[in-house]
Every structure is written in structure tokens, then in C-alpha cells.
Amino acid sequence: xxxxxxxxxxxxxxxxxxxxxxxxxxGHDVEVAEDGRPGLDMYRSDGYDLVLxxxxxxGMSGMELLNAxxxxxxxxxxxxxxxxxxxxxxxxxxxxxxxxxxxxxFTPDELAAxxxxxxxxxxxxxxxxxxxxxxxxxxLALAGEQSRLRTVIDCVSDGLLVMNREGQLALFNxxxxxxxxxxELPLQAPVSECLGCPELAELMERALVSKTTGRASQEIPxxxxxxxxxxxxxxxxxxxEAGEWLGVVAVLRDLTAAKExxxxxxxxxxxxxxxxxxxxxxxRGYLDVILGGFTSGDPEKERKMQERMRLRTxxxxxxxxxxxxxxxxxxxxxxxxxxxxxxxxxxSDVLHLFExxxxxxxxxxxxxxxxxxxxxxxxxxxxxxxxxxxxxxAIKYNRESGxxxxxxxxxxxxxxxxxxxxxxxxxxxxxxxxxxxxxRVKTARTRHIVGTGLGLSVVKRIVEAxxxxxxxxxxxxxxxxxxVFLPRSGN
Amino acid sequence: MSTRKTILIVDDDVDWLSAAxxxxxxxxxxxxxxxxxxxxxxxxxxxxxxxxxxxxxMEETDSGVRLAHRLRASPETQHIPIIIVTGVRAAxxxxxxxxxxxxYAWIAADAWxxxxxxxxxxxxxxxxxxxxxxxxxxxxQ
Numbered sequence: 001x002x003x004x005x006x007x008x009x010x011x012x013x014x015x016x017x018x019x020x021x022x023x024x025x026x027g028h029d030v031e032v033a034e035d036g037r038p039g040l041d042m043y044r045s046d047g048y049d050l051v052l053x054x055x056x057x058x059g060m061s062g063m064e065l066l067n068a069x070x071x072x073x074x075x076x077x078x079x080x081x082x083x084x085x086x087x088x089x090x091x092x093x094x095x096x097x098x099x100x101x102x103x104x105x106f107t108p109d110e111l112a113a114x115x116x117x118x119x120x121x122x123x124x125x126x127x128x129x130x131x132x133x134x135x136x137x138x139x140l141a142l143a144g145e146q147s148r149l150r151t152v153i154d155c156v157s158d159g160l161l162v163m164n165r166e167g168q169l170a171l172f173n174x175x176x177x178x179x180x181x182x183x184e185l186p187l188q189a190p191v192s193e194c195l196g197c198p199e200l201a202e203l204m205e206r207a208l209v210s211k212t213t214g215r216a217s218q219e220i221p222x223x224x225x226x227x228x229x230x231x232x233x234x235x236x237x238x239x240x241e242a243g244e245w246l247g248v249v250a251v252l253r254d255l256t257a258a259k260e261x262x263x264x265x266x267x268x269x270x271x272x273x274x275x276x277x278x279x280x281x282x283x284r285g286y287l288d289v290i291l292g293g294f295t296s297g298d299p300e301k302e303r304k305m306q307e308r309m310r311l312r313t314x315x316x317x318x319x320x321x322x323x324x325x326x327x328x329x330x331x332x333x334x335x336x337x338x339x340x341x342x343x344x345x346x347x348s349d350v351l352h353l354f355e356x357x358x359x360x361x362x363x364x365x366x367x368x369x370x371x372x373x374x375x376x377x378x379x380x381x382x383x384x385x386x387x388x389x390x391x392x393x394a395i396k397y398n399r400e401s402g403x404x405x406x407x408x409x410x411x412x413x414x415x416x417x418x419x420x421x422x423x424x425x426x427x428x429x430x431x432x433x434x435x436x437x438x439x440r441v442k443t444a445r446t447r448h449i450v451g452t453g454l455g456l457s458v459v460k461r462i463v464e465a466x467x468x469x470x471x472x473x474x475x476x477x478x479x480x481x482x483x484v485f486l487p488r489s490g491n
Numbered sequence: 492m493s494t495r496k497t498i499l500i501v502d503d504d505v506d507w508l509s510a511a512x513x514x515x516x517x518x519x520x521x522x523x524x525x526x527x528x529x530x531x532x533x534x535x536x537x538x539x540x541x542x543x544x545x546x547x548x549m550e551e552t553d554s555g556v557r558l559a560h561r562l563r564a565s566p567e568t569q570h571i572p573i574i575i576v577t578g579v580r581a582a583x584x585x586x587x588x589x590x591x592x593x594x595y596a597w598i599a600a601d602a603w604x605x606x607x608x609x610x611x612x613x614x615x616x617x618x619x620x621x622x623x624x625x626x627x628x629x630x631x632q
Binding site: 274277278281282284285286288289292293294295296301304305308312 | 504506507509510511513514516517518578606607608609610
């Protein structure tokens with residue numbers, strides 16, 4: 001047996017040293033104290049496997065020491081040493097928690113035997129305590145583990161539902177409640193009744209019946225509180241280590257946003273293809289007419305058609321440019337080179353480009369730029385694109401001998417640039433739709449004007465990317481004013 | 492019966508209108524054009540027509556079908572054959588294309604053609620459909 005630590009507390013030096021000798025010879029580590037008080041102090045600081053206590057000592061009595069030992073260590077083992085005269089007291093002491101007693105005088109063998117039994121008792125007590133503590137620690141760890149697992153499940157953004165093999169709801173997380181659009185779910189209620197979603201319940205029940213480890217997925221439309229959504233439900237049966245089926249786990253992934261993006265993308269592609277096809281089909285139609293000889297050789301008719309073809313191909317080029325600009329604006333982390341740009345330079349550059357077109361349409365161009373030094377913080381190329389699209393519209397949707405006026409002036413920390421035309425104006429109900437991709441006001445007059453339906457949305461996006469804003473004012477039959485506000489540079 | 496037909500084309504695409512007009516006129520037909528639903532209806536009522544060619548999408552995405560139904564519902568125009576032409580096709584995400592008689596009854600048209608329509612195809616359609624429809628007994632609903 002390994003070395004055990006024994007404390008002998010007795011006021012008789014003979015007993016102390018006798019015990020030390022015998023027990024050291026037995027291979028134990030023995031220390032001694034003359035009285036209860038120092039004995040208790042030693043026990044408190046070091047701890048012993050066994051204490052031999054004399055009941056009658058001048059200071060702290062053996063009985064007091066026993067009580068104090070038990071208080072400190074519930075597994076403390078003590079053997080009482082006493083004279084025959086106080087055998088009753090010894091019996092009393094064992095009742096109070098002493099393990100055994102030794103009556104003086106005792107032989108070394110008697111001592112060794114009692115000590116050996118007491119140490120064995122101590123070993124069992126300590127082992128029991130360790131096991132209890134271990135179990136306690138395990139339980140705590142398990143509870144902690146469960147609570148951590150619960151936290152993880154609750155934090156998962158996918159909905160989780162677990163159904164037991166009786167078809168009852170066994171577990172769910174907040175995401176499942178959110179996706180199903182319910183404030184709470186009753187545990188242990190039949191899944192077929194409590195989910196409010198027959199498709200999902202059926203999918204889970206089928207997985208339980210199939211009893212194969214395969215997963216099954218299904219897109220399920222949900223309507224939670226008027227909110228339409230789509231989830232991808234993936235179910236898989238769960239088995240224990242012995243292969244016994246325990247139930248089914250369902251994971252619900254919210255596909256609503258992805259579906260919406262898919263839909264928008266499809267609708268955008270569809271619109272773009274339509275807009276690209278229309279001018280090509282028109283050009284092709286004219287080519288069929290001219291090359292097929294359907295103009296009866298009328299040169300005037302042919303020239304008109306060729307002019308229309310040029311107009312439609314120009315519009316197609318403009319559409320491609322607008323699409324490229326849009327795609328550049330869509331890039332995340334696109335690099336804007338914001339620098340002070342002279343408003344007057346930009347306006348006069350762009351107006352210069354439109355001189356020929358304005359003259360052809362019988363429209364006069366005017367510019368009134370505030371102080372000459374007026375500058376905005378902008379990407380120079382994008383500012384020119386904004387002016388180009390606004391001035392192009394102002395010329396196209398103008399009237400014969402109308403005018404286009406570009407005004408620019410500082411307003412607080414911004415620069416206001418407005419483009420005013422004297423055209424047909426925009427019906428009030430159409431104004432909110434301006435800037436939507438491919439939206440064009442459809443009236444008898446606009447039908448003959450070639451446009452892409454992207455010009456204003458490009459303007460809007462560029463202005464917003466500069467933290468500016470676009471305003472539209474229009475009076476039907478009198479004209480429209482498109483105003484952009486851009487951050488002013490310097491002071 | 493005369494091979495010279497009077498044909499109304501209703502379309503808001505002015506380029507398709509002038510191309511189709513040139514082709515049909517070169518073949519000796521008389522062509523009327525209208526750029527929207529309202530003037531299309533007015534033209535159909537005031538003229539003796541052999542054929543109407545309608546664009547599907549004008550002011551609204553279904554203007555052509557709506558006009559076709561109005562023409563079929565009116566005693567003066569119910570006998571005129573109708574061809575619907577459309578710039579949208581399945582490839583651009585448009586999912587409708589009539590196949591059965593019920594589909595054609597639903598769009599109230601005799602034919603459905605996707606743009607671009609080649610000159611030969613357009614002229615063949617006039618030959619195929621440019622006869623007045625036999626009027627079925629009873630008033631249309």
C-alpha cells in the first residue's frame with residue numbers, strides 16, 4: 001500500500017512515540033501533536049489520512065477535536081485511543097463519528113490492525129467522494145454542453161425542427177418559428193397538426209417511414225402572416241448508435257431573397273433582350289424592304305428608311321453604352337475618382353457635342369453657370385454622362401424651335417445643376433416611375449422618339465453614388481426641369 | 492375574288508409599320524395604319540377590311556389581345572381575320588405561345604407570328620388569312 005499520512009494526537013509522549021515507531025515501521029508517514037489544538041492546526045494545514053486521538057488531553061479534548069475534524073473534512077477518519085476506564089466514552093466517540101477505538105494498553109499488532117482497517121475505510125471514503133465529485137463535474141459539464149448546444153441551435157439562421165418517431169415535435173429553434181410565421185410551437189404535439197404546413201409535415205413523415213439514411217429536399221412555399229416566402233426543406237431520419245430510428249430532423253433554409261434576386265435577374269435579362277432585339281428587328285425589317293425591292297425604287301422612300309436605320313442603330317449603341325455604365329455602377333468597390341471638376345467646363349463640353357443634333361431638331365441651347373470657378377466633387381466622366389443623358393432627353397422630348405437651358409449655381413454645400421426643356425412635359429402619374437430601368441412614358445408623341453429607357457436610371461444611379469439627388473419638375477405642355485444636386489468641392 | 496386586299500396594321504413601332512406598309516403596298520395591297528388601340532378600333536369600324544395585323548404589346552403588354560377581343564365582340568368587325576405579331580418570344584422570357592384552338596380562341600386571333608416577319612412570310616399570311624371569316628350563327632357575346 002502506498003505511503004499514508006497519519007497524525008497522532010496524544011498528551012502522553014510514550015504513546016506518541018510508540019505509535020510513530022510502529023506505524024513508521026509499517027511504512028507510513030507519521031506526525032505527532034501533544035494536544036487537540038496543535039493537532040487541529042496541523043490537520044487544517046496539511047490534511048491526513050488518519051488521525052489517532054486520545055480522548056483525555058489537557059487542552060482541547062479528543063471529542064472537541066473529532067467534531068472539528070468532521071467539520072473540516074467529512075471523510076476524515078479518526079481512531080480514538082483511550083484507557084479501559086473510559087470505554088463508554090470511546091463507544092460514544094465512535095457513535096459521534098470516530099471509526100474505531102483502541103484501548104490502552106495496546107500491542108503493536110493491535111495498533112497496526114486497527115490502523116490498517118481505518119486506512120482502508122479512509123480509502124473507500126475518499127474514493128466515494130472522488131466519484132461523487134467526478135459525477136457532479138460530469139453533470140455540470142453535460143448541462144453546460146447542452147446549454148451550449150442549445151445556444152448554437154438557437155443561433156443558427158436556418159430553421160431546425162426535430163420530430164420523434166411518434167411523429168411529435170421534439171425540438172425547434174427561433175429561426176423555424178420565424179420562417180413558419182408562428183410565435184410558438186407546442187412540443188410533443190403531432191407535427192401533422194402543429195406546424196400549419198401540411199407539405200413540410202408530410203415530407204418529415206415520409207422520411208420517417210422510408211427509414212433510409214438518404215436526405216430529401218423540397219422547396220416549400222410558405223405564407224406567414226401575409227408574407228410570401230419560399231424555404232428549401234431538407235429532411236433526414238436520425239438513428240441511434242444501434243441503428244434504431246429515433247426521428248427526423250428538418251432544416252429549413254430561407255430562399256425568399258435568393259428567389260427574388262433570381263426573378264429580378266430573369267426579368268432584367270428578358271427586358272434587355274427585348275430592348276436589344278427591337279432596334280435590330282426594325283433595321284432588319286428595313287433591309288428586307290430595301291434589298292427585296294419593295295420600295296419600287298423610290299429613292300426618297302429609301303433615304304427615309306436609311307435615316308431611321310441610322311437612328312435605331314445609334315440608339316442601340318447608346319443602349320449598350322448605358323448598359324455598360326450600369327454594369328460599372330453595379331460593381332461593388334467600384335473606384336470612383338472623386339476630384340474637383342469644373343462645372344462650366346463639363347457643361348460646355350457636353351453642350352458642344354449636342355450642337356449638331358440640336359440644330360437638326362430646331363432646338364436652341366443655353367447655359368448659365370454661376371461663378372466661373374464653380375467645382376463639384378465628382379468623377380469627371382460620370383458627371384459628363386449625367387449631363388449627356390439629361391441634355392439628350394431635353395432635346396429629344398422638346399418641341400420645334402424650343403430651347404434647352406442648363407443652369408448651375410452653388411446651394412449651400414452642394415451645386416445645383418438643372419436642365420430645362422420647353423417640351424411636352426411628363427404626365428404627373430408617370431413622374432414617380434422615371435428612373436426605373438426601361439421605363440418610358442408612352443404617349444402618341446413619345447412613340448416616334450427613339451430612346452433606351454435607361455438614360456435616367458443611369459443618371460439616378462450616378463447621382464446617388466455621389467451622395468447627391470435627382471429632382472424632376474414638369475408641367476404638361478410646357479416643359480420639364482431635371483435637377484441634380486452634387487457635393488460642392490472646396491469653398 | 493380580288494387579290495388586292497385592304498389591310499389594317501396596328502402597331503406602336505413606327506419602323507415596323509413603315510416596313511410592313513412598303514412590303515404590302517409593293518404587292519398591290521391597300522394598307523391602313525394605326526399606332527394605338529383606340530385609333531386601331533376606329534379604323535376597323537370605318538373601313539371595309541380583309542385583314543388586321545395587330546402588335547401584341549402597345550400601351551399595355553396585352554393591348555393587342557384586348558383589341559382583338561373588342562374586334563371579335565363587335566358585329567361590324569367580328570368577321571375580319573386577325574393576326575397578332577409580337578416582338579417577344581420564349582427566348583426573352585415570354586412564356587405564351589398559342590398551339591391549340593383553345594389558345595387561339597383565348598387570344599381571339601387566327602394566327603400568332605413572331606417578329607421579325609420576313610416579307611415572304613408576311614405576304615403568305617395575307618394569302619392564307621386574307622379572306623373574311625365565315626360568320627357563325629348568333630350574335631357574339
